[in-house]
């Protein structure tokens with residue numbers, strides 16, 4: 001029996017798209033995420049589309065980001081932004097809420113939270 005990808009389990013393209021919509025809506029509307037919001041461009045559409053393309057591949061679906069932009073080099077791409085514990089925790093908390101909004105099963109949500117945390121922590125490029 002073939003193991004299903006996370007992409008398939010959560011519901012594929014529409015759910016990954018909804019996840020990214022919620023992520024940036026929550027970022028823009030939740031005071032707790034104001035510093036994270038301020039690091040992003042005024043118009044969040046481009047950020048949303050890049051995250052969508054990235055997560056599609058990251059979850060085991062079509063590798064849209066790599067097809068368009070090449071190797072993600074996520075740490076290098078985040079170097080222009082000062083990312084410490086506060087920014088990391090805001091990003092992860094925002095994603096945790098977004099996963100709730102799209103109704104990802106709680107067990108899987110905890111597992112993905114851990115993966116997101118590890119990736120976000122790897123992006124830290126300053127103390128504090």
Ligand code: HEM
Nearest residue numbers: 039040046047050051054077081083087088091119120123
């Ligand atoms: C650790 C906290 C994080 C902060 C503060 C942060 C912040 C940002 C900012 C400000 C941008 C630029 C947006 C734009 O140019 O429109 C960006 C881009 C991006 N972020 Fe993050 N991010 C974080 C973590 C993550 C994580 C964990 C992922 C993936 C799981 C991720 C995926 C991306 C992607 C794919 C892009 C687009 C890269 C590009 O092509 O320029 N980020 N991030």
